[in-house]
Amino acid sequence: MMTRRLEELKTEYKNIKAPERLKVRISRIIKIRFIMKKVIKSAACAAVFLGVFIGALNGIPAFAKSMASISGMEPVVKILTFGRYQINDGNFSADVVTPKIEGLLDKELQDRINNDFKENANLIISEFEKDYKEIKKADPEAHMGIEYNYQILTDNDNILAIDVYLLNTVGSSSTIHKFYTINKKNGELLTLPSLFKENADYVNVLSQYILSEMKRQNEAGENMFWLEEDSFAEPFTQIKPDQNFYIDNRGDLVICFDKYEVAPGASGSPEFIIPKDIISNILE
Template sequence: MKKKLEFMKEEYMRLNASEELKARVAETMNKQGNKHFTLRRRTAGLAACIAVLLIVSLNVSQSLAATMADMPGMSGIVRVLTFGRYAVEDKGFHADIVTPHIEGLLDKELEEKLNNDFKEYADSVIAAFEKDVKELKEEFPDSEIHYGIDSGYEIRTDNDKILAIDIYLVNTVGSSSTTHKFYTIDKASGKLITLKSLFKDGADYVSVLNSYLVGEMKRQNEADLNMFWVDDPEMGSFESIRQDQNFYINEDGLLVICFDKYEIAPGASGSPEFVIPEDIIRDIRK
């Protein structure tokens, strides 16, 4: 992972700034650029000179609300809403952070937990951004720094069985890193689906998925379709997914395994996703 972060930093060090500023930005990226994007909670506001537009409103996504109104097994008033939006534009500093909010799930405990997760995540991103901006402006008052955060949500699947939401975060410092958190909901039960819950009890789904993923990465590398870090002496090799690896179920009902930017490949590969053929997991899937 250290070598992967070094590779990432080389990409954004093309930033037109002093060597001192580059070092400071590199420090910021080290704190924020790993695949878990460790965020620091902080409630302090930006310095007075930063122009902040903070919109806290409940804006219904009308098209999505309409399509969700008749979901089987769920309340007729289920909606995905924009709970709040935080936006900053100040010279080279940029932030656009959108917080989603779900209403109408049958499982009210899950609904509350998801909405708390969404809000706490957005709050932590805002706090980290404000602290970094304040520190950078104090240390480099005469330098223009290009530093941005974009966070929001995308509906990946919305059919009669599955609702899948992707909460994404793009951190831009010359180049950019991207992290994702997926939530996949079974509409019939109103429950959150975990990767483990898709498979039979005791099934070694991690090994089965790893075998397919390694083979697919090598196939794409050999075909010059990608540059995955597998059997790579310099960048290390992909070894295994986590038991709680990011995933979602697509519109065709297929499992999609997801990785963050720079997690298994250079930045040019974006955030890789692998659609798992049904025959690969048919024998172990519930």
């Protein structure tokens, strides 16, 4: 059964991308940081080259942990839907939602995030409309779809965690995510380094746990993470210092990967809940 599963995953992988093309795509497209700025064309459908632009996200600096209080009142941090664009025309579809964050104490940061949300949505809409017209004219039977939206993962007295994602469907599908985790008590946008003590080797601690869990799942036949040198793609060795993450409703740290980042597409977008005892001595 495990052998058959491995062969199915191998076949799926080969049908989606050749190893070198996948590595190029991961290195160019699935490098999630913070703000969509670059636009990269990707993928093909049937005999026609189908261009769909996907944003790459850039980094932002860490933010001060000390925030001004508001007369003893806690900020009301929330996310709203600012606007929506939809097209459904047979094999061609688009659903672009523009989110908006409210309640951050750092209003400059809040405006920056919201402006980027709007710019990203407008860029995606503009490129979709351009490609939609060209592709439909060249091949009316082609398939093309995009979805830019958000999902609230955690919303309690302490934490608001949001997943802003872009799903691109042209032939096969790919999804990139950016997670925003906000401390409701002080309106602070959390970064992964900010969760840990200064100079703590959190990258190694988290990576060693995730590696052990990947190996366990591989051996149990639950998954097929790329861990060996002869894998179809570059094997996983450690997380990035600014790896995607969020805090769940139980207060646990969840480390996140995009589709094809560490495993075949059948694995979706893997997530790893980090046990508290693994990081308790290095938490801030």
